[in-house]
Amino acid sequence: MVFIRATEDEEKVMKAFSLVLPPEEERKKMKIQIQKKKVKGVLGNPIIIVEAKATRKSDARKWWAHIRSLLSERDVEYILNHPDDFLDEYGTVHLRFDKQEAYKGKPVLTGGGGVIKVRVQLEAYPAKPEEYLKSFKRLFEKE
Numbered sequence: 001m002v003f004i005r006a007t008e009d010e011e012k013v014m015k016a017f018s019l020v021l022p023p024e025e026e027r028k029k030m031k032i033q034i035q036k037k038k039v040k041g042v043l044g045n046p047i048i049i050v051e052a053k054a055t056r057k058s059d060a061r062k063w064w065a066h067i068r069s070l071l072s073e074r075d076v077e078y079i080l081n082h083p084d085d086f087l088d089e090y091g092t093v094h095l096r097f098d099k100q101e102a103y104k105g106k107p108v109l110t111g112g113g114g115v116i117k118v119r120v121q122l123e124a125y126p127a128k129p130e131e132y133l134k135s136f137k138r139l140f141e142k143e
Helices: 010-020 024-028 057-070 073-081 099-103 129-139
Strands: 002-005 032-040 046-054 092-098 115-121
Touching: 002 010, 002 115, 010 046, 010 057, 010 099, 010 115, 046 057, 057 115, 092 099, 099 115
Parallel strands: none
Antiparallel strands: 002 046, 032 046, 092 115
């Protein structure tokens, strides 16, 4: 998900957003829905919300492999050492990539504003925090 604010160039933000999407050739074979929604900010300024979602598990797994490939081993080590910063109590992983750096083709994780948000819903049985944590760790293992 990415927000395109009125002060931003939509084409440039979409270029940045494409960094986290699977490569075009791969995407053509997948069922990924991309939706744009126009909303108004608190001060009435226009904002476009762009969301992409995989509709099949197999596509979600391929897409995750792409996201995982963007992360450096240093990033992965940090994520695994700080799971509370990335995994919520509902089993959702939250990654935030710097929008400016993504535009330049560089996947840089950040905690600040101006981000491309990636959310991954984990499967865990039973749906308990300790099971989510195990799934979280498996998610970042090298394939």
